[in-house]
Structures are given as structure tokens and as C-alpha cells.
Amino acid sequence: MNTPADPMLPVPEIPHNHKQCVHDALKMAELLCVERGVQLTAIRHQVLELIWESHKAVKAYELLDRIRPLQAAAKPATIYRALDFLLAQGLVHRVESLNAFVGCSCSGHQHEQLLLICKQCEEVEERMAAEVMQVLAEEFRQAGFAAHSKAIEVHGLCKKCVG
Amino acid sequence: MNTPADPMLPVPEIPHNHKQCVHDALKMAELLCVERGVQLTAIRHQVLELIWESHKAVKAYELLDRIRPLQAAAKPATIYRALDFLLAQGLVHRVESLNAFVGCSCSGHQHEQLLLICKQCEEVEERMAAEVMQVLAEEFRQAGFAAHSKAIEVHGLCKKCVG
DNA sequence: CTGTTATAAGATATATTATAACATTCGCCC
DNA sequence: GGGCGAATGTTATAATATATCTTATAACAG
Ligand SMILES: [Zn+2]
Ligand SMILES: [Zn+2]
Ligand SMILES: [Zn+2]
Ligand SMILES: [Zn+2]
Numbered sequence: 001m002n003t004p005a006d007p008m009l010p011v012p013e014i015p016h017n018h019k020q021c022v023h024d025a026l027k028m029a030e031l032l033c034v035e036r037g038v039q040l041t042a043i044r045h046q047v048l049e050l051i052w053e054s055h056k057a058v059k060a061y062e063l064l065d066r067i068r069p070l071q072a073a074a075k076p077a078t079i080y081r082a083l084d085f086l087l088a089q090g091l092v093h094r095v096e097s098l099n100a101f102v103g104c105s106c107s108g109h110q111h112e113q114l115l116l117i118c119k120q121c122e123e124v125e126e127r128m129a130a131e132v133m134q135v136l137a138e139e140f141r142q143a144g145f146a147a148h149s150k151a152i153e154v155h156g157l158c159k160k161c162v163g
Numbered sequence: 164m165n166t167p168a169d170p171m172l173p174v175p176e177i178p179h180n181h182k183q184c185v186h187d188a189l190k191m192a193e194l195l196c197v198e199r200g201v202q203l204t205a206i207r208h209q210v211l212e213l214i215w216e217s218h219k220a221v222k223a224y225e226l227l228d229r230i231r232p233l234q235a236a237a238k239p240a241t242i243y244r245a246l247d248f249l250l251a252q253g254l255v256h257r258v259e260s261l262n263a264f265v266g267c268s269c270s271g272h273q274h275e276q277l278l279l280i281c282k283q284c285e286e287v288e289e290r291m292a293a294e295v296m297q298v299l300a301e302e303f304r305q306a307g308f309a310a311h312s313k314a315i316e317v318h319g320l321c322k323k324c325v326g
Numbered sequence: 327c328t329g330t331t332a333t334a335a336g337a338t339a340t341a342t343t344a345t346a347a348c349a350t351t352c353g354c355c356c
Numbered sequence: 357g358g359g360c361g362a363a364t365g366t367t368a369t370a371a372t373a374t375a376t377c378t379t380a381t382a383a384c385a386g
Binding site for chain 4: 202222223224239240243262
């Protein structure tokens with residue numbers, strides 16, 4: 001259907017093929033939902049797809065506007081319910097400091113990563129940051145704190161934009 | 164004025180004298196504002212005092228309700244402007260994951276700490292977490308990311324509540 | 327004192343984000 | 357096809373935040 005990138009060409013400067021990104025994320029989501037016996041309904045699938053249109057964080061009401069061509073009757077609850085589901089399944093992250101949502105690029109694994117949020121291009125990079133998490137765990141131990149969920153959100157300029 | 168705690172008594176179980184907390188925070192705020200040549204006006208001072216009533220994060224509209232006996236004409240903008248000022252001066256932190264605000268217990272020094280947010284008692288503990296910040300800095304270096312501001316917010320149970 | 331500038335606060339309206347509550351429909355099992 | 361729970365439709369409203377325009381006040385220069 002779409003012209004695929006020639007796999008023989010060296011592509012040193014293009015860090016990723018976004019179509020592939022989206023495809024992988026959706027396939028993974030479908031797989032995980034089947035495995036877990038939960039329903040990735042049409043609306044939920046559409047919302048996930050809309051979130052994955054870019055690596056930028058998307059606002060709930062932006063999603064609402066963008067889903068209307070597909071779901072004419074969509075209301076805020078339509079979006080928030082889909083988001084609740086996707087968050088519960090770990091398929092998207094909420095970016096607390098933006099009141100926005102971004103696709104999770106590692107839905108299979110552990111969650112609670114480091115989010116690097118670019119002020120310029122608005123893209124959000126997710127990183128496991130294993131060492132950070134480990135040192136953080138030690139800090140909790142010292143503080144006598146039993147952590148349930150963590151959000152590490154950093155605003156700044158990404159590699160591309162820092163020039 | 165207030166009965167001071169006898170410094171000779173061992174106080175093993177009371178971790179802090181909150182009146183002292185508040186007093187120190189307000190004095191520090193006044194000092195810093197003078198040093199910086201910015202105005203800690205009556206409204207700003209009152210808002211800061213209200214925020215320091217406890218170590219819980221406070222919502223903007225709670226502050227609005229609570230400032231009305233003092234400022235009958237207060238409107239949302241009254242509070243948000245005061246909060247903007249206090250945030251800019253590093254005198255309070257915004258807790259992104261709660262849309263709420265908490266007094267900064269180290270206004271003098273560096274900012275961007277780790278916030279440990281208790282689900283039970285709702286108190287927020289602020290920690291410098293120097294080692295975490297250092298490892299995080301290394302992570303940014305690897306990612307080629309130029310960090311401007313960070314928020315590390317962890318929800319869970321604090322020492323007192325974890326039992 | 328008076329004009330000028332800058333900052334703060336008052337006032338009104340509105341934008342943005344999120345949830346509650348209840349009705350209806352859908353998919354599935356029996 | 358009847359019953360059940362999950363998902364969605366629908367309406368209303370709550371909660372959070374900002375924009376804009378006006379008025380007041382302080383600091384300072386001429
Ligand atoms: Zn991509
Ligand atoms: Zn960027
Ligand atoms: Zn205290
Ligand atoms: Zn607690």
C-alpha cells in the first residue's frame with residue numbers, strides 16, 4: 001500500500017520510521033489485550049492510533065476533535081473512558097505536567113519511566129533509566145517511603161533541538 | 164511570643180515543631196524577597212502562610228476559600244497570581260500530579276527536588292536526593308537532553324503511614 | 327507637586343480539563 | 357431469546373486555569 005523504505009539503503013540520519021513505530025505499538029496493544037482478555041474496542045483502538053500520530057503529548061480535547069470524523073457522537077466521556085482504559089493497560093502515559101497523553105513505547109515491560117519532554121518540538125522521549133530507578137529505590141528505602149507510582153518528567157531541549 | 168520547645172528535652176517521637184517550620188519558612192521568604200528586591204505583598208504573604216498551614220499539598224481553590232476572610236474580594240486570579248509569584252521565587256512547589264501546591268522547605272538552595280507524596284496522610288516530603296539528581300544528570304547526558312526543569316513525584320506511603 | 331513608568335490588584339468573562347449520573351446498547355453465555 | 361456485565365450514549369456540571377481590561381499604588385525624575 002505505502003511505499004516501504006528500502007531496507008538496503010543506509011539511513012544514518014533518520015532515527016526511526018514512524019509508520020513502523022505506530023504499527024508496532026498497535027500490534028503490541030492488540031496482542032496484550034488478547035492475552036489479558038480485555039477488549040481493545042474500536043473507540044479505544046482509534047484513540048490509541050490518534051495518540052500515536054506523533055511522539056508529542058496530546059490533550060484529551062484535541063483527541064476529541066480528532067476522533068469526531070470517525071465517531072460523530074464523541075463526547076468528553078468517550079475520550080476519558082478510552083484514556084482510562086489505555087492507562088490501566090499501560091498502553092499510554094499521562095504527562096502530568098502537561099495534562100496530556102503520550103503513547104507508551106514499551107507497553108510490554110515495566111512501567112514508570114523517565115519522560116524527557118522537549119520544549120521546542122514537544123516530543124516526549126521515554127527512557128527506562130534503570131540506574132536512576134535503582135538509586136531512587138535506595139532513596140525511598142532511606143526515607144522509609146513505600147512507593148506505589150512514580151512520575152519523572154523533565155522539560156528541556158531534546159538532542160535534535162539542542163542543536 | 165509562642166512557648167518555645169525546651170531544647171533540653173529529648174523529643175524522640177515528635178519529628179518537628181510545625182510552628183517553627185512555618186515561622187522559619189516565612190522569615191526566609193521575607194529575607195529572600197528583600198534580597199532580591201521583589202515585593203512579598205500582603206496577599207502573597209497570606210497565600211504563603213495558608214500553604215504552610217500543613218505539609219499537605221493545597222489546591223488553588225481551597226486557598227481561595229481560605230483567603231476570603233482576609234481578602235473578601237479574592238478571585239481565582241488573586242490566588243493564581245500569588246502562586247505565580249511564589250513559584251517564580253522558588254518559595255512553593257507545584258505538585259503536578261495533584262494540581263496542588265506545597266511550601267518549599269529549602270527555598271534558599273537549589274530546587275527541583277524529589278517529592279514524596281503520601282496517599283494516606285497526604286503530606287509531601289521534599290528531599291534533595293543529591294545522588295538521584297546526579298545519576299539523572301548522567302542520563303540526560305547520554306540522551307543528549309538539555310534539562311531545564313525537573314519534577315520527580317512519587318506517590319506511596321510515608322514512614323508514618325506505612326506502619 | 328506633577329508626569330512617567332512599572333508593578334500589583336480588581337473585575338469580568340471565558341477557556342480548559344475532568345467527572346458524575348443515569349439511560350441505552352452490545353456481546354456473550356446459558 | 358433472556359439475563360448479565362461491560363461498553364457506550366447523553367446530559368449536566370465540577371474543577372482548574374487564563375485572558376483582558378480597568379484601577380490603584382509606589383518609585384522616581386523633572
Ligand atoms: Zn515514531
Ligand atoms: Zn525537540
Ligand atoms: Zn512542619
Ligand atoms: Zn503519610
